[in-house]
Amino acid sequence: MALNNETRTLMRLLKFRAIGLWHAELAHSPGTAKQYSALVGNPALSPTGPMDEGFTLGVGRLLLANVLERTRLGVSIAPRLCPELAEIFWAALSESLIERSVCDYKNFGIFRVSRATGKLHVVFEPSAVLNGRPLLEPQSSPYQDEQFVDEYTRRVMDPLLQEVQDYPDFGAVDQWRIPLIATWLLTKALDDILHSVVSSKEINGITGEMPRDVERERDWLTVVAMATGYASYYAWIIAFCVDLRTNSRISVDGIGRFQRTVERIEFEPVAQLQRMLDVNIPMARQTAA
Amino acid sequence: MAIESMFLVLSDLHFGRDLHLPPELPPLTVSRLARWVGREKETERFFERSCRGHSFATVSMLPRYVKLLLHEAQFDGFGSDGFDLCILLGDQATVPDAQAYKFLRQYITSDHYKTTGDLHCAGLGISSANILAIPGNHDKLLRANLDLYHSEFTAPLGIPRIEPAGSLLMSRTIGRREFLFISVDASVYTAQELTIDVHARDHLARGEVSSQLWSDLKTKLDGVKKGAQVDSAQLVGAYENAVKVVLVHYAVDASRLSQHTKWEEKVLPHSCKGIEEMITELRLKYEINVALHGHLHIPGLYNYKAVQVVAATTATEQKGPNGFFVLKVLDTGEIRAEHHCWTGTRFTADPDNSLNKQLMVFPHGAAA
Secondary structure: OOOOOOHHHHHHHHHHHHHHHHHHHHHHHOOOOHHHEEEEEEOOOOOOOOHHHHHHHHHHHHHHHHHHHOOOOOOHHHHHHHHHHHHHHHHHHHHHHHHEEEEEOOOOOOEEOOOOOOOEEEEEEEEEOOOOOOOOOOOOOHHHHHHHHHHHHHHHHHHHHHHHHHHHOOOOHHHHHHHHHHHHHHHHHHHHHHHHHHHHHHHHHHHHOOOOOOHHHOHHHHHHHHHHHHHHHHHHHHHHHHHHHOEEEEEEEOEEEEEEEOEEEEEEEEHHHHHHHHHHOOOOOOOOO | OOOOEEEEOOOOOOOOOEOEOOOOOOOOOEHHHHHHHHHHHHHHHOOOOEEEOEEEHHHHHHHHHHHHHHHHHHOOOOOOOOEEEEOOOOOOOOOOHHHHHHHHHHHHHEEEEOOOOEEEEOOOOOOHHOOOOOOOOHOOOOOOOHHHHHHHHHHHOOOOOOOOOEEEEEEEOOOEEEEEEEOOOOOOOOOOOOOOOOOOHOOOOOOOOOOOOHHHHHHHHHHHOOOOOEEOOOOOOHHHEEEEEEEEOOOOOHOOOOOHHHHHHHOOOEEEEEEHHHHHHHHHHOOOOOOEEEOOOOEEEEEEOEEEEEOOOOOOOOOOEEEEEEEEEEOOEEEEEEEEEEEOOEEEEEOHHHHHEEEEHHHHOOOO
């Protein structure tokens, strides 16, 4: 199951979002604010602004130290990242369908658009995980660092996927249920994931204890942000599975309705999504991938 | 009733440095006095609350939704596949920055935007000749002038340049109607570049219509009334037959937007000194019809002393109450405002009727 464009794009977007959140966390957390402020104010590190390499490396080391000390970080990042994830997930889905007529989100499912019969159709093929498989499948990225981060993330998330199978309904209003469950899962898992990632010999072999540059994104800030992105993605998919299992039906505003029947999971797109795809997908592109 | 022309009104886009990057503050200096009176903390809070940058989801979905709107408008007789005008009401970028403006320029004018890292999204594909833009307080954040804004945003697009704390007139004949756009930059500027000084409260988010600005504007409008060319304005028809539209970043009457509380105003002033008087006189002496503003991130349509005011919220800021207006000129002479909002997963027509209504009927219902 090689990592495709759609999942990779989503992972990169989540990684960049996580970088922003980690900066904010380090800047405002009482335990790190002073050190972060010192990095910002250090002219040797940031002669041209905070995105300078020296600054990024410094922030990465500060983050690494906190992860290794097992400072409780997940509790503050999860509630901020999870509610944003759905926005990014559905926006990137629409964009992929318009650009490529297909969106294959690993461990979630594959959406396809077709105009084969003249009328636009959106079909969904759920992943094995959505269909009840108790283990997440590896994303098989061609990049070593992503492979290891994925593996360490799944090691922590897989037991949670099995654990939540027996959970009762979380209650809450429909639209909040998935972000709520995802936040809860990410809060529970993130610290362990980050600790295992930064302690792993594979990642240390790639990144090095004291990376000297941010080339190829092998600095600690990027590695931690990448792991945060993977973890939040899996937390969101597991939350979706839990909600679909307990409520049989999930309606996503502007996207469609997922319905679990005895035999399968069906997806029915809303009219607005179909209209938007119809207008934005060139007529010349007749069939799906 | 067919649609003759359509304007897209976007405000407070708050673009970061690229599709996937947040805004970045340059290194700042804090004056000793500012530190002593606690301005540093206050400014920090402002940066936290108001310097978030754009959301990927709204930025990538806006062009797709706008294309749908244009497509649907064609069924109502609109004869074009693009907007006649795109009006930007300020805070185009969260922090004035060459990279942010480059991203914005390409996003607005191209059909497709691609980052160097291979992420991409659709663009709005609007011709730069159809863009009107005024700067907001963020477009000169901690800057003593608009040099960066102009050199990186307006000049490369060929958009007429408004001077700091100045005004700019532009006339446009669109379809059969003539419009006079009166752009006003009511921003207050810092005296020291990139310095948090003791006056930070006065220029971070506050505006002011100075007596000089008002006096210059009156002179310009008197000239246009007499048929002269002023800035980029020279009316073909009679002054009274043109629709006069004021573009200003700051709120005309913040009290009409109930979500902007007095407490928020106390924390950091967002008001604009002298704007109410200016709008009143512009109505009485220069017969202005409509005013468009942004700034408070609260959508609204209200009447201020016989001037119809359109308050645009932030179109794309992260975690903002995102939305935008479309103004439609119908063949009956009616100008309608329609609001569209972001629900968290999509843009859609705003179900709130108070944000969808007739603004005015063209003077004398006349066509040019």
